[in-house]
Amino acid sequence: MSANPLAPSWLQPPDDANSLPPAVWSQNVSRAASGELTVAGLGASAIAARFGTPVYVVDEADARSRARGIRESFDREFARVGSSAKVYYAGKAFLSIEVARWMADAGLNIDVCSGGELAVALAAGVDPSRLGLHGNNKSVAEIDRAVRVGLGAIVLDSLVEIERVADAAARHGRIQPVRLRINSGVHASTHEYLATAREDQKFGIPLADAEDVVARIRGHESLAFLGLHSHIGSQIFDTDGFAEAASRLFALHARLLARGPVPELNLGGGFGIAYTSVDTPTPLDEIARRFADIVSTAAAEFGVPVPVVAIEPGRAIIGPSTFTLYEVGTIKDVEVTLPASTGGVAIRKYVSIDGGMSDNIRPALYGADYSARIAGRRSGAGTALVRVAGKHCESGDIVVHAEYLPGDVAPGDLLAVPATGAYCWALANNYNYLGRPPVIAVKDGVARVLIRRETEDDLLRRDTGLAAE
Numbered sequence: 132m133s134a135n136p137l138a139p140s141w142l143q144p145p146d147d148a149n150s151l152p153p154a155v156w157s158q159n160v161s162r163a164a165s166g167e168l169t170v171a172g173l174g175a176s177a178i179a180a181r182f183g184t185p186v187y188v189v190d191e192a193d194a195r196s197r198a199r200g201i202r203e204s205f206d207r208e209f210a211r212v213g214s215s216a217k218v219y220y221a222g223k224a225f226l227s228i229e230v231a232r233w234m235a236d237a238g239l240n241i242d243v244c245s246g247g248e249l250a251v252a253l254a255a256g257v258d259p260s261r262l263g264l265h266g267n268n269k270s271v272a273e274i275d276r277a278v279r280v281g282l283g284a285i286v287l288d289s290l291v292e293i294e295r296v297a298d299a300a301a302r303h304g305r306i307q308p309v310r311l312r313i314n315s316g317v318h319a320s321t322h323e324y325l326a327t328a329r330e331d332q333k334f335g336i337p338l339a340d341a342e343d344v345v346a347r348i349r350g351h352e353s354l355a356f357l358g359l360h361s362h363i364g365s366q367i368f369d370t371d372g373f374a375e376a377a378s379r380l381f382a383l384h385a386r387l388l389a390r391g392p393v394p395e396l397n398l399g400g401g402f403g404i405a406y407t408s409v410d411t412p413t414p415l416d417e418i419a420r421r422f423a424d425i426v427s428t429a430a431a432e433f434g435v436p437v438p439v440v441a442i443e444p445g446r447a448i449i450g451p452s453t454f455t456l457y458e459v460g461t462i463k464d465v466e467v468t469l470p471a472s473t474g475g476v477a478i479r480k481y482v483s484i485d486g487g488m489s490d491n492i493r494p495a496l497y498g499a500d501y502s503a504r505i506a507g508r509r510s511g512a513g514t515a516l517v518r519v520a521g522k523h524c525e526s527g528d529i530v531v532h533a534e535y536l537p538g539d540v541a542p543g544d545l546l547a548v549p550a551t552g553a554y555c556w557a558l559a560n561n562y563n564y565l566g567r568p569p570v571i572a573v574k575d576g577v578a579r580v581l582i583r584r585e586t587e588d589d590l591l592r593r594d595t596g597l598a599a600e
């Protein structure tokens with residue numbers, strides 16, 4: 132099968148459009164003898180019949196094992212260099228009460244970045260000393276609650292926050308552990324990183340100002356300085372950007388040690404995952420090994436002890452564990468005129484599903500690429516280039532920009548889009564008054580609801596118009 136000229140150059144027609152590349156799909160997804168996609172022994176059609184579509188389907192054992200795996204890798208590698216690691220799960224990727232418990236069970240801490248995320252982690256019964264709070268504009272009420280319940284760490288992001296957190300801690304008679312977020316000037320995306328003196332963004336304190344700012348933090352008796360924090364971006368495939376940020380932070384870390392304790396260094400999250408079969412992120416145990424080498428080498432260079440290193444991955448833990456199951460509604464073959472240099476026309480098949488930018492806004496927001504498979508059956512048909520579109524009134528409402536699917540894809544087919552565990556439900560919205568889909572977890576052939584589907588009643592309940600009548 133030759134490539135469709137409308138396909139991006141990275142996308143080649145697959146040998147088998149029913150295949151489920153293991154890098155993109157969770158560990159317990161496979162095809163049954165019938166050809167149907169199954170997760171942990173449960174078939175896609177049984178899931179659709181019971182929960183409806185769209186539905187986010189989490190492979191529970193996969194999420195738990197990724198959480199445990201990354202913690203064990205960092206424990207092992209930092210023990211090798213005579214230190215230890217603290218792994219935070221970045222709850223912004225996806226947080227529910229159950230997921231917070233899975234992360235705590237796996238020995239992870241949890242990073243939250245709003246009062247709402249904090250409420251979920253507390254409702255899950257996570258020990259507050261294992262929670263960290265982020266954000267460039269935490270409200271006074273959010274800070275007060277975090278201090279009152281005894282949060283393990285608050286990441287300070289601005290000068291005004293130093294005073295707010297110090298006041299709250301003094302009021303509650305606590306000594307609040309804090310980190311300081313640094314704008315290191317390093318920004319990384321999938322394959323590259325950019326290093327400037329300062330990055331033009333809203334987070335953190337410029338590296339050049341940090342020594343004075345830490346002195347200010349240390350001047351407050353109600354604050355305990357834990358160390359510096361840096362987060363250089365998301366969906367990062369390599370460790371070079373982390374190495375650059377660590378080396379910039381380390382010079383400061385070493386200078387700060389001359390004036391008082393600096394037990395930790397937080398290098399943030401952002402480890403990339405595979406969304407399509409051509410994505411090749413660095414495996415997490417390899418990242419752990421490189422982080423331990425980077426930090427221990429820098430510590431030796433500056434003649435200081437290897438600090439406890441904290442990291443905050445979200446996507447790498449929950450992203451690959453989940454797929455979204457949709458039903459195909461309509462299909463159109465659209466004839467597209469090719470550029471004059473090539474001439475002629477090509478067909479792009481628009482496959483419209485019963486969700487879209489309300490359950491996965493990442494393709495519309497960042498041009499993110501996803502892949503897809505027919506889930507209810509195996510097909511022997513030749514492939515066709517498709518674009519998976521949503522049902523919203525927006526031409527940019529695309530879930531998968533380009534994919535080869537069996538050409539007999541038809542209305543009523545179930546379609547699964549993998550790697551939707553991170554920043555999909557978390558960014559879900561009610562555009563066009565669509566209710567947000569449920570999140571279900573499947574383990575050992577049993578499915579249960581983590582977050583139920585949002586109904587029309589839910590949507591109408593907050594509109595005061597009916598009450599006014």
Ligand SMILES: Cc1ncc(COP(=O)(O)O)c(C=O)c1O
Binds near residue numbers: 224364399
């Ligand atoms: C400060 C901070 N830490 C951690 C993360 C988690 O990133 P990821 O889910 O890509 O690992 C983010 C994501 O935006 C972040 O802003």
